Amino acid sequence: MLLRLLSPLTSTTIYTSASRPLRLQSTMSSVKDTVENAISSNKIVIFSKSWCGYSARAKKLFQEHFPEEKALVLELDERDDGDAIQDYLAQKTGQTTVPNVFVSQKQVGGNDKTQAAFKSGELNRLVNL
Numbered sequence: 242m243l244l245r246l247l248s249p250l251t252s253t254t255i256y257t258s259a260s261r262p263l264r265l266q267s268t269m270s271s272v273k274d275t276v277e278n279a280i281s282s283n284k285i286v287i288f289s290k291s292w293c294g295y296s297a298r299a300k301k302l303f304q305e306h307f308p309e310e311k312a313l314v315l316e317l318d319e320r321d322d323g324d325a326i327q328d329y330l331a332q333k334t335g336q337t338t339v340p341n342v343f344v345s346q347k348q349v350g351g352n353d354k355t356q357a358a359f360k361s362g363e364l365n366r367l368v369n370l
């Protein structure tokens with residue numbers, strides 16, 4: 242990359258290769274916006290995959306125990322930006338798997354942690370913040 246940029250014979254390559262990071266950058270910032278807006282504008286956000294059993298159990302917990310609260314569910318396998326959202330969440334939270342649950346802007350975690358937070362009363366506390 243550096244050699245290409247320094248070579249006077251590859252000026253067209255300079256433009257081609259320079260446009261790629263710019264496009265990547267704008268994709269990354271719109272994914273960041275998508276995730277951060279979802280979290281800041283919704284009390285309950287579940288980053289999920291439609292075929293995932295752990296995601297299904299987390300979604301069911303909220304439907305059963307907090308039916309009055311409407312959770313925002315993003316099914317990452319059904320979106321073009323799903324992989325990029327998963328990568329961004331990994332960067333943000335250190336968690337690479339779905340579901341990735343947020344309540345009142347706080348990351349709760351995957352299904353196991355969400356079930357544990359429900360049992361301990363922490364989930365109820367966060368929902369009612």
Ligand SMILES: N[C@@H](CCC(=O)N[C@@H](CS)C(=O)NCC(=O)O)C(=O)O
Nearest residue numbers: 293294295337338339340351352353
């Ligand atoms: N212990 C985790 C397990 C989550 C898990 O294994 N999720 C799978 C999908 S069901 C996953 O994210 N696999 C990697 C992927 O789909 O990229 C939890 O309770 O949430």
